[in-house]
Amino acid sequence: MKTTISLSAPAQLETESLVAIVLDHSEKDHSEKDHSEKGDKNKDAKPHLRVESNDAAVQSAAAELLASGELTGKPFEINLLHKPAGLKAKRILLLSGGKAKKFAAYDLRRLAGAAVRALKSRGIRSFAFVAPSAIPADEAVRAIVEGALVGNFDADYYRSDRKDQKIDALTILTSGNTDKAALEKAAAEAQIIGESQNFTRDLVNEPSNRMTPTILAERAKKMSAEVGLKCEVYGADKIKELKMGAFWGVAQGSDEPPALIIMRYEPAGAPEKPVLGLVGKGITFDTGGISIKPADGMEKMKYDMAGGATMIGAMRAIALLKPKVKVIGIVCATENMPSGKAQKPGDVQIAMSGKSIEIINTDAEGRLVLADGLHYAKQLGCTHLVDAATLTGAVVVALGYTNAGLFANDDAIYERFNKATGKAGEKMWRLPLDDEYKENIKSGIADIVNSGGRWGGAISAAMFLKEFAEDTPWIHLDIAGTAWMEDQKPWIAKGPTGIALRSLVEFVKSYATTDKP
Ligand code: BES
Ligand code: MN
Ligand code: ZN
Numbered sequence: 001m002k003t004t005i006s007l008s009a010p011a012q013l014e015t016e017s018l019v020a021i022v023l024d025h026s027e028k029d030h031s032e033k034d035h036s037e038k039g040d041k042n043k044d045a046k047p048h049l050r051v052e053s054n055d056a057a058v059q060s061a062a063a064e065l066l067a068s069g070e071l072t073g074k075p076f077e078i079n080l081l082h083k084p085a086g087l088k089a090k091r092i093l094l095l096s097g098g099k100a101k102k103f104a105a106y107d108l109r110r111l112a113g114a115a116v117r118a119l120k121s122r123g124i125r126s127f128a129f130v131a132p133s134a135i136p137a138d139e140a141v142r143a144i145v146e147g148a149l150v151g152n153f154d155a156d157y158y159r160s161d162r163k164d165q166k167i168d169a170l171t172i173l174t175s176g177n178t179d180k181a182a183l184e185k186a187a188a189e190a191q192i193i194g195e196s197q198n199f200t201r202d203l204v205n206e207p208s209n210r211m212t213p214t215i216l217a218e219r220a221k222k223m224s225a226e227v228g229l230k231c232e233v234y235g236a237d238k239i240k241e242l243k244m245g246a247f248w249g250v251a252q253g254s255d256e257p258p259a260l261i262i263m264r265y266e267p268a269g270a271p272e273k274p275v276l277g278l279v280g281k282g283i284t285f286d287t288g289g290i291s292i293k294p295a296d297g298m299e300k301m302k303y304d305m306a307g308g309a310t311m312i313g314a315m316r317a318i319a320l321l322k323p324k325v326k327v328i329g330i331v332c333a334t335e336n337m338p339s340g341k342a343q344k345p346g347d348v349q350i351a352m353s354g355k356s357i358e359i360i361n362t363d364a365e366g367r368l369v370l371a372d373g374l375h376y377a378k379q380l381g382c383t384h385l386v387d388a389a390t391l392t393g394a395v396v397v398a399l400g401y402t403n404a405g406l407f408a409n410d411d412a413i414y415e416r417f418n419k420a421t422g423k424a425g426e427k428m429w430r431l432p433l434d435d436e437y438k439e440n441i442k443s444g445i446a447d448i449v450n451s452g453g454r455w456g457g458a459i460s461a462a463m464f465l466k467e468f469a470e471d472t473p474w475i476h477l478d479i480a481g482t483a484w485m486e487d488q489k490p491w492i493a494k495g496p497t498g499i500a501l502r503s504l505v506e507f508v509k510s511y512a513t514t515d516k517p
Helices: 041-043 057-067 103-120 137-151 181-207 213-227 236-241 247-250 300-319 366-379 394-399 411-424 435-441 457-469 501-507
Strands: 002-006 018-026 050-051 078-082 093-101 125-128 170-173 230-234 259-265 277-286 326-336 349-350 354-358 384-390 405-406 428-431 474-478
Touching: 002 103, 002 137, 002 181, 018 057, 018 103, 041 125, 057 078, 078 103, 093 103, 103 125, 103 137, 125 474, 137 170, 137 181, 181 213, 181 300, 181 501, 213 230, 213 259, 213 300, 213 326, 213 428, 230 236, 236 349, 247 326, 247 349, 247 366, 247 411, 277 300, 277 366, 277 501, 300 326, 300 501, 326 366, 366 384, 366 457, 384 501, 394 405, 394 457, 405 411, 411 428, 411 474, 411 501, 435 457, 457 474, 474 501
Parallel strands: 002 170, 018 093, 018 125, 125 170, 277 326, 277 384, 384 474, 405 428
Antiparallel strands: 018 050, 078 093, 230 259, 259 326, 349 354, 405 474
């Protein structure tokens, strides 16, 4: 998708379609309680709709529809007008964004995705988006480009009747005294991020017969060569030589060889420290192992490598954006299979750090591969760690499909990461890691168990990982509920989401040193 910034008046632009946002400026939220005497009247309050453009011609083209009383103004309501009077555009798509006072870049990003999905399904290949003035121009450009790219992705890759409809060209119309060069830079950066997110989604979307650990490693290598990252891939021998007993314990049951993928970004001029370590769970298929999962829904476990794919995509974006900070990406990739060679409940494995682990449930495999991934990252010199993993069903029980679970062993790194998620427009919610929860992972025979029982399962898993992050500032993202959309939404297709990539990139950028004195 080609992106252009234009300062021309929306009415003067020849395009397949203009897209403009309609916001509801009525004072009270219909859902808010009103304690004033006039409160009852508010119940029937009509939305007060205004199209977000200073262009008088755009306003008058929309005026009749907005005054008709036919619109609710609720988010994602769509109206497509043909041959709008006074505009050179062939069509204008009016897209409702909900309440004006709540409208933020987060909403704009989704609306851009919704515009793409609405137009491409109608066979339209290019359009122009009128950036709403309610949001600072550079923020708006980022949100529109990222959202449009997310909306442009479809997962139905192997359907023989796949239409592969895509938007090829997006023009963003900004008004006012804007610095065009700065906006073009914002658009180019957003393009890198959006494309990297879709790169991750492509990896996650592949079924396990087409995305083995070996293939995942090859894809990481190819990408690394393209963007100038160093990439090493180690197999079973090296994993055993490094004494990664937890990782190998999972890998030993599979005929597919495992892969330890290491991507290094070491830009010239970056300080020695910090070194950021991004560690991803790369289970290309999770049967559960000997503690086998029920058949119902097991097909979804092809996305159990989403954390790893996110780190590979994040490294791509980082290599192209070139922040001055060292970053190492590590992906522990293997299948989790039952077989005559597979580890069994009750087995004890010795992790690379020397900690002994009693395997209670072979389906708690993600924390095992990450234990060695995190320890190895520290050995390679990482001073700060972030891991991402589709780690627990329990995080889905706790937070549903809306927020990813976020854990931190350090408040400062949490604050920094939380800022990054806000900028990136991704929802994550912090869960606790109190010492009391350590009870959950006590073992009678070894240092810890790999499965802490039924209650607080996402926390037990995080407590397990904390044993390996130790004192290094560390963030753990449990993306089991957010890495895959169960249903399509106006702004995104059903399937892989690429969650966490944008936050990771913002987080890394926050450590970058600048050339300025
Ligand atoms: N990959 C699963 C977690 C998962 C569940 C991811 C749903 C995506 C959607 C993980 O390896 C797993 O099986 N976790 C177990 C842990 C339990 C055995 C302690 C779980 O959550 O049931
Ligand atoms: Mn599992
Ligand atoms: Zn798993």
